[in-house]
Amino acid sequence: MALQLAAIVQALGGELHGDGNLLVDGLAPLESAGPSHLSFLSNPRYRAQLEGSQAGVVIVSPAMKEPALARGAAIVADDPYLYFARVTQLWKKAQPRPAGPAVHPSAVVDPEAVVEEGARIGPLCVVERGARIGKDTELKARVFVGENCVLGERCIVQPGAVIGGDGFGFAPLPQGAGWEKIEQLGAVTIGNDVEIGAGTCIDRGALADTVIEDGVKLDNLIQVAHNVRIGRNTAVAACTGIAGSATIGANCMIGGAARIQGHITIADGTFVSTGTFISRSIHKPGMYTGVFPMDDNVSWEKNAAALKQLASLRDRIKALEKKS
Amino acid sequence: MALQLAAIVQALGGELHGDGNLLVDGLAPLESAGPSHLSFLSNPRYRAQLEGSQAGVVIVSPAMKEPALARGAAIVADDPYLYFARVTQLWKKAQPRPAGPAVHPSAVVDPEAVVEEGARIGPLCVVERGARIGKDTELKARVFVGENCVLGERCIVQPGAVIGGDGFGFAPLPQGAGWEKIEQLGAVTIGNDVEIGAGTCIDRGALADTVIEDGVKLDNLIQVAHNVRIGRNTAVAACTGIAGSATIGANCMIGGAARIQGHITIADGTFVSTGTFISRSIHKPGMYTGVFPMDDNVSWEKNAAALKQLASLRDRIKALEKKS
Amino acid sequence: MALQLAAIVQALGGELHGDGNLLVDGLAPLESAGPSHLSFLSNPRYRAQLEGSQAGVVIVSPAMKEPALARGAAIVADDPYLYFARVTQLWKKAQPRPAGPAVHPSAVVDPEAVVEEGARIGPLCVVERGARIGKDTELKARVFVGENCVLGERCIVQPGAVIGGDGFGFAPLPQGAGWEKIEQLGAVTIGNDVEIGAGTCIDRGALADTVIEDGVKLDNLIQVAHNVRIGRNTAVAACTGIAGSATIGANCMIGGAARIQGHITIADGTFVSTGTFISRSIHKPGMYTGVFPMDDNVSWEKNAAALKQLASLRDRIKALEKKS
Numbered sequence: 001m002a003l004q005l006a007a008i009v010q011a012l013g014g015e016l017h018g019d020g021n022l023l024v025d026g027l028a029p030l031e032s033a034g035p036s037h038l039s040f041l042s043n044p045r046y047r048a049q050l051e052g053s054q055a056g057v058v059i060v061s062p063a064m065k066e067p068a069l070a071r072g073a074a075i076v077a078d079d080p081y082l083y084f085a086r087v088t089q090l091w092k093k094a095q096p097r098p099a100g101p102a103v104h105p106s107a108v109v110d111p112e113a114v115v116e117e118g119a120r121i122g123p124l125c126v127v128e129r130g131a132r133i134g135k136d137t138e139l140k141a142r143v144f145v146g147e148n149c150v151l152g153e154r155c156i157v158q159p160g161a162v163i164g165g166d167g168f169g170f171a172p173l174p175q176g177a178g179w180e181k182i183e184q185l186g187a188v189t190i191g192n193d194v195e196i197g198a199g200t201c202i203d204r205g206a207l208a209d210t211v212i213e214d215g216v217k218l219d220n221l222i223q224v225a226h227n228v229r230i231g232r233n234t235a236v237a238a239c240t241g242i243a244g245s246a247t248i249g250a251n252c253m254i255g256g257a258a259r260i261q262g263h264i265t266i267a268d269g270t271f272v273s274t275g276t277f278i279s280r281s282i283h284k285p286g287m288y289t290g291v292f293p294m295d296d297n298v299s300w301e302k303n304a305a306a307l308k309q310l311a312s313l314r315d316r317i318k319a320l321e322k323k324s
Numbered sequence: 325m326a327l328q329l330a331a332i333v334q335a336l337g338g339e340l341h342g343d344g345n346l347l348v349d350g351l352a353p354l355e356s357a358g359p360s361h362l363s364f365l366s367n368p369r370y371r372a373q374l375e376g377s378q379a380g381v382v383i384v385s386p387a388m389k390e391p392a393l394a395r396g397a398a399i400v401a402d403d404p405y406l407y408f409a410r411v412t413q414l415w416k417k418a419q420p421r422p423a424g425p426a427v428h429p430s431a432v433v434d435p436e437a438v439v440e441e442g443a444r445i446g447p448l449c450v451v452e453r454g455a456r457i458g459k460d461t462e463l464k465a466r467v468f469v470g471e472n473c474v475l476g477e478r479c480i481v482q483p484g485a486v487i488g489g490d491g492f493g494f495a496p497l498p499q500g501a502g503w504e505k506i507e508q509l510g511a512v513t514i515g516n517d518v519e520i521g522a523g524t525c526i527d528r529g530a531l532a533d534t535v536i537e538d539g540v541k542l543d544n545l546i547q548v549a550h551n552v553r554i555g556r557n558t559a560v561a562a563c564t565g566i567a568g569s570a571t572i573g574a575n576c577m578i579g580g581a582a583r584i585q586g587h588i589t590i591a592d593g594t595f596v597s598t599g600t601f602i603s604r605s606i607h608k609p610g611m612y613t614g615v616f617p618m619d620d621n622v623s624w625e626k627n628a629a630a631l632k633q634l635a636s637l638r639d640r641i642k643a644l645e646k647k648s
Numbered sequence: 649m650a651l652q653l654a655a656i657v658q659a660l661g662g663e664l665h666g667d668g669n670l671l672v673d674g675l676a677p678l679e680s681a682g683p684s685h686l687s688f689l690s691n692p693r694y695r696a697q698l699e700g701s702q703a704g705v706v707i708v709s710p711a712m713k714e715p716a717l718a719r720g721a722a723i724v725a726d727d728p729y730l731y732f733a734r735v736t737q738l739w740k741k742a743q744p745r746p747a748g749p750a751v752h753p754s755a756v757v758d759p760e761a762v763v764e765e766g767a768r769i770g771p772l773c774v775v776e777r778g779a780r781i782g783k784d785t786e787l788k789a790r791v792f793v794g795e796n797c798v799l800g801e802r803c804i805v806q807p808g809a810v811i812g813g814d815g816f817g818f819a820p821l822p823q824g825a826g827w828e829k830i831e832q833l834g835a836v837t838i839g840n841d842v843e844i845g846a847g848t849c850i851d852r853g854a855l856a857d858t859v860i861e862d863g864v865k866l867d868n869l870i871q872v873a874h875n876v877r878i879g880r881n882t883a884v885a886a887c888t889g890i891a892g893s894a895t896i897g898a899n900c901m902i903g904g905a906a907r908i909q910g911h912i913t914i915a916d917g918t919f920v921s922t923g924t925f926i927s928r929s930i931h932k933p934g935m936y937t938g939v940f941p942m943d944d945n946v947s948w949e950k951n952a953a954a955l956k957q958l959a960s961l962r963d964r965i966k967a968l969e970k971k972s
């Protein structure tokens with residue numbers, strides 16, 4: 001497969017410097033790109049990589065135009081990373097792909113579910129009655145969409161995701177005699193342009209719906225409990241767990257393996273670091289962290305032991321201060 | 325859909341105050357309930373919510389009878405939350421539901437597996453030979469139950485769960501030459517009234533079985549390794565990992581994203597906080613915690629850096645104490 | 649089912665002490681084994697268990713030959729644990745197993761995928777076009793292998809694993825307007841003798857491939873992001889998350905629920921403790937840990953509160969030292 005430089009620029013804009021007839025047969029990072037590859041420089045810090053690269057063509061910002069042209073062909077674009085993202089889409093579209101039916105014959109789609117125009121239901125998916133799969137939304141394979149759950153338009157759901165399993169709701173029976181199930185009567189409502197990763201689970205609400213707003217991106221193996229709401233364009237990295245009724249604002253970035261306490265609220269534009277447990281509401285956007293710093297095991301053992309005495313160490317410091 | 329108040333009280337007991345002919349067309353929390361909704365107050369701390377609620381009817385404890393009646397209709401019950409749980413069940417049962425076959429035609433059930441009366445095997449499940457699905461147990465969809473694994477009665481297994489994958493067992497070959505597989509010859513035994521969440525994995529035992537006792541509730545994306553035993557009525561929240569041969573007692577509550585060390589024992593009635601790594605046996609019930617407190621990133625960085633010197637800070641305090 | 653002692657020794661070697669006609673009808677740990685069971689002692693520390701065991705036969709190292717023979721039949725082998733692993737394999741092979749087709753009729757295998765000789769594709773698997781399943785590799789059930797992904801020979805993939813979902817790649821649109829998808833144009837390349845656990849997800853690379861080298865063992869519910877490379881014979885325990893473009897060396901052991909930062913390198917032979925976040929490259933092999941030590945909740949609360957003042961406590965110690 002190959003794309004002509006001129007065709008790329010015609011489709012995506014940008015300023016071409018070099019021979020428009022040049023054929024690009026692959027995309028690659030600067031360090032491994034060869035003469036028939038298209039690459040990009042998004043961060044001026046990596047300018048040295050640009051200068052050493054064998055790439056046939058590079059996408060650069062206007063500020064990097066000069067060093068780029070000094071080495072060969074270039075496309076100058078305002079946001080090289082975004083431009084590159086769009087080239088990957090062009091690339092994908094250019095690959096011949098067998099049409100296939102909108103609903104794979106191995107999928108189990110309830111006759112009372114709605115699959116809108118342009119939507120694709122991949123092999124071995126289950127779509128229960130009352131569910132709605134929006135226009136141009138794709139369930140890749142082995143995806144479960146439960147009763148009455150709604151996905152908007154242009155969503156992508158990776159293999160193995162479960163949308164609309166029961167939330168974890170039980171009332172304790174008297175005297176530790178066990179648990180009574182609280183039937184989960186809500187559903188899941190997902191907006192437009194949402195991506196849901198492999199193995200990610202989004203539970204249906206207890207009474208009202210669990211809500212994922214437009215543009216949200218969820219990575220793999222994420223747990224979204226019942227009645228959570230995730231705001232517009234928020235991105236959540238893999239292995240994160242979000243407990244019941246938490247509300248995450250718009251444009252947040254939640255690092256991998258974070259844990260969000262139930263019934264709390266996180267302000268728009270908040271960053272949560274990898275592995276952090278958010279134990280209370282965050283009203284002020286910013287970056288929040290709580291992770292034990294790694295160390296060689298011997299040092300860790302010493303410090304971890306001292307940590308168990310920290311409150312008393314604080315008291316001993318106070319006592320010393322009084323004396324001195 | 326609507327239920328008559330009198331019908332609810334006839335089915336579930338409790339003391340009705342108000343018009344039994346009233347139709348309830350939804351269940352909702354106090355803060356969002358409207359005049360045709362049934363709500364509940366389980367915690368007297370939220371009495372103010374009761375007074376401000378628009379709910380048509382509320383379920384309250386005897387102690388809250390007076391303020392409840394001051395505002396309108398009520399059902400008085402000893403345990404309002406449990407009563408509410410049972411109303412959700414009534415609600416679910418009242419919804420018309422197509423019968424469907426006990427074993428969905430897309431499921432792959434080995435002829436040597438046993439599916440007992442009233443059990444339901446949903447679409448795209450796999451049940452291998454020698455497995456047994458107890459009376460009235462439901463595998464929702466896309467559930468795997470491996471060879472010889474046994475589920476008791478009235479269990480519910482959410483989509484994507486894997487029961488009876490191989491445990492992670494390998495013997496090291498000499499000189500780092502790799503690993504020799506230890507075939508996992510045990511199975512999984514699950515009691516009655518167990519619920520297993522979406523994407524949760526329970527491995528088969530190495531020699532003997534992995535055991536989940538009656539009434540256990542497992543949330544989503546939990547890992548239960550080989551030869552684990554989880555005691556009666558214990559509840560485990562999402563994203564928790566339980567390592568091989570750990571034994572968890574009865575009536576424990578294990579928070580989300582907890583990690584349980586292998587080969588340890590946890591006493592009946594233990595609470596484990598979210599994100600805590602239980603690194604040794606717990607003989608005394610209580611609440612156990614071990615999670616780095618979240619902070620704004622700048623403060624965290626300072627404290628985390630100091631933490632790496634904590635053992636030496638302790639020594640410096642000792643030295644100061646000697647001098648003073 | 650039963651195996652004759654002589655047959656075991658004939659197949660696996662070792663020095664038999666006792667009656668070769670003895671039939672063993674089960675494998676069990678020393679503490680629960682009965683007179684018709686075969687057991688093993690791999691760690692001399694557990695010699696007392698050997699002496700008290702009812703096992704009919706035990707596998708022991710040459711150093712333990714004497715106490716073993718004092719109590720009955722034994723197989724003496726250089727590495728009893730490895731020998732035991734091979735007995736489990738013998739046991740498994742001896743169990744009658746229906747042949748079944750190489751590709752289960754419920755699996756969806758693209759005509760342009762390659763399934764090599766001796767490979768088995770279990771029920772409800774999906775294998776997309778261009779994928780290749782190597783000789784004698786087994787996809788147990790409900791496994792997804794995406795377009796152009798390649799598995800080597802003798803691999804085992806447990807139920808629910810997803811190989812070749814899209815990596816999590818998005819370029820931010822200007823002014824928080826959302827995200828532009830970066831199509832993931834690479835695939836996943838998996839070597840020989842790799843085992844992949846239930847529910848584990850391995851994303852396809854963005855441009856180049858995600859690579860899992862020969863002999864790697866991945867437990868359940870692990871996230872392997874795009875462009876990760878995991879070196880030969882490394883073992884990773886359950887619930888671990890490995891972020892994009894991380895490179896893990898050969899012969900590493902990564903504990904459960906570890907988190908590996910993106911774009912870092914981990915030296916061959918590194919041990920990572922359970923729950924540890926590896927935030928930077930590790931150039932020197934060793935054991936690395938970073939996990940908050942568990943405590944009863946009251947003690948934890950005190951120490952965690954003090955931890956938020958740790959940097960200032962350090963300053964106060966410095967001040968005291970100046971004064972003294």
